[in-house]
Amino acid sequence: MEQDTIVAIATPPGEGGLGVVRMSGPEAIAFASRLFRPVRPGPLRSYRLRYGHVVDPTSGLVIDEVLVAVMRAPQSFTREDVVEFSCHGGPLPVQQTLQGCLDAGARLARPGEFTLRAFLNGRIDLSQAEATLDVIRAQTDAGLALAQAQLGGWLAREVRAVRAVLLDLLAYVTVIVDFPEDEVEPQDIGPRLRTSLQTVTSLLQGASQGLVYRHGARVAIVGQPNVGKSSLLNALLRSDRAIVTPVPGTTRDTLEETANLNGIPVVLIDTAGIHASNDLVERLGIERSRAALAQADLALLVVDASRPVEDEDLLIARLTADKPTLLVWNKLDQQDPAAPSLVSIAAHLAHPRLAATVATSVATGEGLETLVQSLVQVLLGGHAPLAAGEARLVSNPRHHDALHRAHEYLAAALAGWDANDPTDLLGGDLLAALNALGEITGESVGDDLLDLIFSQFCIGK
Incomplete structure (x- = not known):
């Protein structure tokens, strides 16, 4: 991941009460200090709003009257140093503040790059990153509730729990195949395979409804x-x-x-x-x-x-x-x-x-x-509408596809175990199911998929 400092306007274009310019990276505080002149001198402290002015460092002219918020790493959205300028919400004050940050050395952020950094730095997983965009795009209360629940991590916890079981089973199968001379106590992995399959089945059952709400x-x-x-x-x-x-x-x-x-x-x-x-x-x-x-x-x-x-x-x-x-x-x-x-x-x-x-x-x-x-x-395919407080439905087509593939691999693994198929074949199905589930949380994704997902975000998020 690039370790430079990025900046972007975080609020929609046009006129409004406020316009926010967000900067994140190792030099964010240093770059902000070149532009910001607080009314009361002193260092910029984390989680404190400071009142002052953004000033053109070359001419000394005031660009805007602002409030500045500093969030030092790792206690920020990106887990990097973050600075936010709250300007008057007109196009010129915001654009000139942005230009000042760029002149100081920051780079214009790409679409979704702040959220991408939050993912790459371990602040959120990939399903939560996608939920961030769903929160922004939600059109109804139900859609917002689903997005907020996913942002809270319920899906990630379900998926990680299944992956933990499958990792343990894969380790056992690998030892049996690769080290046959070792004395490994036999295990009946059927019950844990069935439980994992039931969990994935349960997640899939509500997915068609979730997709409609989204x-x-x-x-x-x-x-x-x-x-x-x-x-x-x-x-x-x-x-x-x-x-x-x-x-x-x-x-x-x-x-x-x-x-x-x-x-x-x-x-x-x-x-x-x-x-x-x-x-x-x-x-x-x-x-x-x-x-x-x-x-x-x-x-x-x-x-x-x-x-x-x-x-x-x-x-x-x-x-x-x-x-x-x-x-x-x-x-x-x-x-x-x-x-x-x-x-x-x-x-x-x-x-x-x-x-x-x-x-x-x-x-x-x-x-x-x-x-x-x-x-x-x-x-909704005959299902009852979403009740208040029931917001745990898979609503992302990518997640649905990954769960469907994981379900197929787990079903094949269980059938193979029940039929006493060769253990190495069982290991292949377990590994494939692990990778499919890892695509949901981001533990097994490539750069191409990440680029596709985060390109859908706006610049500044």
């Missing part, structure tokens, strides 16, 4: 013109985002907005009504509707309860046949008394992946809460 889902609202798609979007968003009129074909383009549905960030896509049209602009909108539907994770197929099911409804149902679909029987307040039941309509549509049917009235609000609950249940 990444969310795209949901396309489709149907014929004037069935209430835009009104449904507004109702789910609890705001008048889409224009609604009684005129069919009002929506000419797709409209995307994100809603927080029971802790899941859901991108709702209002689409133009799909039907045969000679209007060029409307046809372009319909093509975009089809494209949005193709990219969606789930479809809300909206059918008008005030009229019989038509051939166009059946056509649109066939367009959604390759993805989970909720049938929304809307305008319940205008329902034709002679109309067939919702069950018979669902049967008539003959949708191969129909996940649920919900009767709604956007005008009265009837059925909307049921729709949200059904939508959340489908997205």
Whole structure:
């Protein structure tokens, strides 16, 4: 790891109450001392805010009035000496303070380099480093809770506990293979293999839910013109985002907005009504509707309860046949008394992946809460929503992949042990499982993977 001193702006661009310039490395305090003039003379002490000014050392001109915080190694985020300048939150004071640090000898940090140093210096493991970014990017309370739990180290502790067992088992197997002449007391490693496999299985079981809470889902609202798609979007968003009129074909383009549905960030896509049209602009909108539907994770197929099911409804149902679909029987307040039941309509549509049917009235609000609950249940694969205080789910695709591979290797090792396979084959599966789990905590990763992970961070974090 490079031992130079790095600096970056740690707050978003633009105007604000404060702008923070962060510096970390062996020369951070020395470089800061060249720029900072405290109102009261004296050395910069750790964990004490000092009031003063950042001054251009060449001209002596004041750049900004600031507060300076010093955190000496190893009691800092990076476990290096860290200095933070809290400036006025305008672009010029922050940029000129940054330039002063660069002129003093610091290097501009790369994206995620502060967090990378925290990882390389043992302050956090790789799963906690990734959780730092998840905290920043969380869109819902549930997503934030999952990220904070992972940042607290629960996943790392689970993984390290399994790795400790596997290391012990691998040491035993290695001795048996490499030193057959030594008298090693036989061990039944089957029970510990089973326990390790059960732990990994348990972590995997909640991963699909965790991924949904972290990444969310795209949901396309489709149907014929004037069935209430835009009104449904507004109702789910609890705001008048889409224009609604009684005129069919009002929506000419797709409209995307994100809603927080029971802790899941859901991108709702209002689409133009799909039907045969000679209007060029409307046809372009319909093509975009089809494209949005193709990219969606789930479809809300909206059918008008005030009229019989038509051939166009059946056509649109066939367009959604390759993805989970909720049938929304809307305008319940205008329902034709002679109309067939919702069950018979669902049967008539003959949708191969129909996940649920919900009767709604956007005008009265009837059925909307049921729709949200059904939508959340489908997205979570039938599992109950995350309860308060339950924030221990694997939510990172990279972790899910590593756990899946570890599960396969452990299952093979256990099957081999039960079948009395050669011990050297068992050692290979154990080593592979160890390496897969080590990818989660960073104990067995290469520089290429680290570069990929930390390149996703902003500069200054």
